[in-house]
Each structure stands twice: as structure tokens, then as C-alpha cells.
Amino acid sequence: MFSLQAGRMALVVLSAVLLLTGCQTYQQKTSETKGLWSSGHLEAAGADYTRKADKAQGGKDALVYRLEQAMALRAAGKITESQAAFQQADEQILRFDEKAKTSVSREAGALFSNQANLPYTGRDYDKVLVSTYKALNFLQLGQPEMARPELFRAYQRQQDAVANNRKRIERDQKEIQSAKSEKSGEYQSVQKAQSDPLVSGEMKKRYATLDQLKAYADYANPFPVYLDGLYFLSLSTGASDLERARKSFERVQGMSGANKYINADLALAEKAANGAPAPPRTFVIFETGSAPHRDQFRIDIPLLIVGAKRVPYVGVALPTLEFNPNYIAPLTVSSSTGTESTVLLASMDSVIGQAFRNELPTIVTKTLMSTTIKATAAYFVNKTAEEQGGAVAGLVSMLATAATQAAVNISDTRTWTTLPKEYQFCSFPTPADGKLRVSAPNTQQAEVAVDPKSTNLILVRSVSPLSPLVVTAIRLK
Numbered sequence: 001m002f003s004l005q006a007g008r009m010a011l012v013v014l015s016a017v018l019l020l021t022g023c024q025t026y027q028q029k030t031s032e033t034k035g036l037w038s039s040g041h042l043e044a045a046g047a048d049y050t051r052k053a054d055k056a057q058g059g060k061d062a063l064v065y066r067l068e069q070a071m072a073l074r075a076a077g078k079i080t081e082s083q084a085a086f087q088q089a090d091e092q093i094l095r096f097d098e099k100a101k102t103s104v105s106r107e108a109g110a111l112f113s114n115q116a117n118l119p120y121t122g123r124d125y126d127k128v129l130v131s132t133y134k135a136l137n138f139l140q141l142g143q144p145e146m147a148r149p150e151l152f153r154a155y156q157r158q159q160d161a162v163a164n165n166r167k168r169i170e171r172d173q174k175e176i177q178s179a180k181s182e183k184s185g186e187y188q189s190v191q192k193a194q195s196d197p198l199v200s201g202e203m204k205k206r207y208a209t210l211d212q213l214k215a216y217a218d219y220a221n222p223f224p225v226y227l228d229g230l231y232f233l234s235l236s237t238g239a240s241d242l243e244r245a246r247k248s249f250e251r252v253q254g255m256s257g258a259n260k261y262i263n264a265d266l267a268l269a270e271k272a273a274n275g276a277p278a279p280p281r282t283f284v285i286f287e288t289g290s291a292p293h294r295d296q297f298r299i300d301i302p303l304l305i306v307g308a309k310r311v312p313y314v315g316v317a318l319p320t321l322e323f324n325p326n327y328i329a330p331l332t333v334s335s336s337t338g339t340e341s342t343v344l345l346a347s348m349d350s351v352i353g354q355a356f357r358n359e360l361p362t363i364v365t366k367t368l369m370s371t372t373i374k375a376t377a378a379y380f381v382n383k384t385a386e387e388q389g390g391a392v393a394g395l396v397s398m399l400a401t402a403a404t405q406a407a408v409n410i411s412d413t414r415t416w417t418t419l420p421k422e423y424q425f426c427s428f429p430t431p432a433d434g435k436l437r438v439s440a441p442n443t444q445q446a447e448v449a450v451d452p453k454s455t456n457l458i459l460v461r462s463v464s465p466l467s468p469l470v471v472t473a474i475r476l477k
Helices: 004-021 031-038 042-056 062-075 079-102 108-112 124-140 144-182 184-195 197-206 208-212 222-234 239-256 260-273 348-408
Strands: 281-288 293-300 315-322 332-335 338-341 343-347 422-429 435-439 445-449 456-462 470-475
Touching (some): 031 042, 042 062, 042 079, 062 079, 062 124, 079 124, 124 222, 124 348, 124 456, 124 470, 144 222, 184 197, 184 348, 197 208, 197 293, 197 315, 208 348, 222 239, 239 260, 239 343, 260 422, 332 422, 338 422, 343 348, 348 422, 435 456, 445 470
Antiparallel strands (some): 293 315, 332 338, 343 422, 435 445
16 A cells, blocks of 8 residues: 555655646547538648647657647648648657667556546557558559558558557556555455446446457558559559459458459459459549547446545546447449449548557556545545644645545546548549549538549548548559
């Protein structure tokens, strides 16, 4: 259990954290910018995220703001600026990854504050999509050769994700085991809280929707794999590229299920791998909606502290994953040869939900441990104040520790929210007249011109029903 000196030191740490953090969650800090984003003011959102990212440079939130900035600028059509932001984010990720190989745990300090006070180092799906969007930006900038290594990196990062998750679980288990041995009283409180019917019932209710999500293989995302197949089919330099394209389309078919578009793309790749020339084809990728965001809920937990009346605030904040229902789909693409409608390629609700579910047991245990340690420290501080200064001093101490704990007991709600909710796609032979019309269910539409003798990629972004369709046509070959 905590000594008196440790209790006093903990209170000092808690008070300092209260002053430094401002007691706001990430969602609260970004609410105005998210309002601009969801209402279709993409350029203003990009500018606001840029200000936030520059201000956060070098701080614990630097990476997540840079990711938001890069995607918002991309949606606003500022591809060069977006690429620069993605490059900064990627460099930060690489520094974190390199540091993680040699540094000891940096989590101990968070036990006195919260997980939100640790640097945001990027989740595995973040890393995969950073490389994927760098490749897309290079294609839009007319530098297709620069996209190749980014697609290799995206593939490798997907392969590494499973191993990274295993290492994270092993590391977390060691930290929890260490906490058990060093703070046995606090860990007993954690066990009591987890077995409490009211606590477990509330968590089951809050997390029920996670079990309803479509399941991909661990840390798999069909979208980067599809882009990989599309690129190496259209811009192949030899037989090995064509075989890679065939395998990528085959993997997408296995992850997302068969449909007429992926079946046709795979058949085309198989013929190309066998030496048949690929006829001009047009691929459409539709990014719609916004990815889930993290919020929090508070719940009271029981603690094994004698004289618990001296710890007036024993509440814990746990993260939830909130899904965004405001999006449009499908997209209709019309030409002289007919009409096609996009179908689901990848659900970021599922990708992010599965990652969240994998992290959740450790998040809950560490959060309960942190809350218990802070409550125990507060108990000793309050008890000493009452014994040495009387009832008034004890009351003042209780109010101070309660306010501090309530402020720092916030959940880590940082996550990359400007990603789309869904990736949809379709593909078809390039029309001979090169004329296309894309139409959304909310009556928005745009005319698109493509090269009738080439393979073309059309990128369409819709943030919400209120935002404009952002349409880009790229000649690949």
C-alpha cells in the first residue's frame, strides 16, 4: 500500500497534471473543427487542423493532429500540403517505433494521471493507411513511381500488425503482473471492480455493438490490398508485378467476399499474368462518411480501502467507440455503356472496432489500476490532513483531492477521425467516349472525363450528406 510520503507525492503529481492537461478530452478539444469537417467546410477544417498540428508539434498529441491535418487537406484538394503532413506523420511514427525497440515502459507515469497523457504513437491501422494515402497522393501528383515503395510499406505494415499486437499483449501482461506484485492491495480493488455486477453489466451494455461488426482477419484492411492490386496491374513492370496484382485481388475477394467487380478484376489480373494484354478499364474508389470516434463514460467502482468515506470521488472513465451514421452510399456511375453502383470494399467501423476490441481488456485493467492508485493516494492525504489539521483541514483536503481526481480521470479518446467510414468501389471497361457521370443519393453529381484508351482511377470523397463530392480522375496507363 501507499506510504504517507508516496501519497503526498502523488497529490503533487495529480495537481500538476490537472494544470497541464486542462482536463479536456481529445473530442472536446476538436469539437469545433469536427463541426467544420462534418458540415462540408473542408478547407476551413484543414486550416484549423493545421493550426492545431503546428501548435502540438513536439507534444503528446502531435501525431494524431498531424494525421487529421493530412486527411483534411487531402479532402480539400491540397494534395502537396497533404503529402507534406503525411510525411511528417510518418517520420514521427518511425521515431516512435525505433524508440519502442530500446526504451523501457513509459506507462508508469500514467498510473498517476491517465492514458491520455502518454504520447499518441499511432495504431497499426494508422500506419498502414499513412503509407496507403502517401501512395494515392503520389498518384494524384503525377509521380506513380514514388507510390510503389509506399505500397510495399503498406503491405509490410499489415503483415507486422499481428506480431505487434502479440508483443503489445506480452508487454501489457508484464506490466500488469508487476503492478500485482508491487501494489497488491490496489490490484485486489481492480479485481473487485471487474467482478462487480453493476460495473460488468454497464461495460457489457456499452460494448455490445462491437460484437455486431463484420470481422476481417486480424488487422486486415481490404482497401490497401485492393489499391495494391490495382496499381501493380495497371503499372506493372513485369511478370512479378502482375502476379502480385493477381494475389492482391485474390486476397480482397477472400476478405470482402465475391462480387461482380472483384471477380472481374481478379479475372483480368489472371489473364494479364498469363500474358494477355489488359484492355482499358476504369476503377472507382468511393470514400464516404467519417470513421468512428472515441468518447467516454464514467462509472463508480468499489474499492477495498478502509475508511473509504475519506475518498469522496471514486469514479473511472472508460472509452467507448461511437459510430457516425451520417454518410451517403452507394455512388452511381453512368456512361454510354450502362450504369454501375459502388459496393462495400472495406468498413473502417470494422477495422477500427476490431482494434479497439483487442485493446479493451488492457485499457480497462490499466484504467482501473490508475483510478485505484489515485484514490488510495487521496485517502492517505485526506486522512493525514484530518489527523494533523482537524476536521476543516480534512474537508479542504477532500475537496481538493476530489476535484483533482475528477479532472484527471478522463479517458484517452484520441483517434484518427477524418478517415472515411467506408470504402466502396466498382470497375468497368473504360467507355469509348471517355464521359462519365457520378451521382450520389443526395442528388449531388459531377461530370468526369477519362482517357478512353487508358486505365483510369476515379477517386470520390464525401464526408457527409452536407459536404460536396470531391472527384479526382487519374490516368494510370
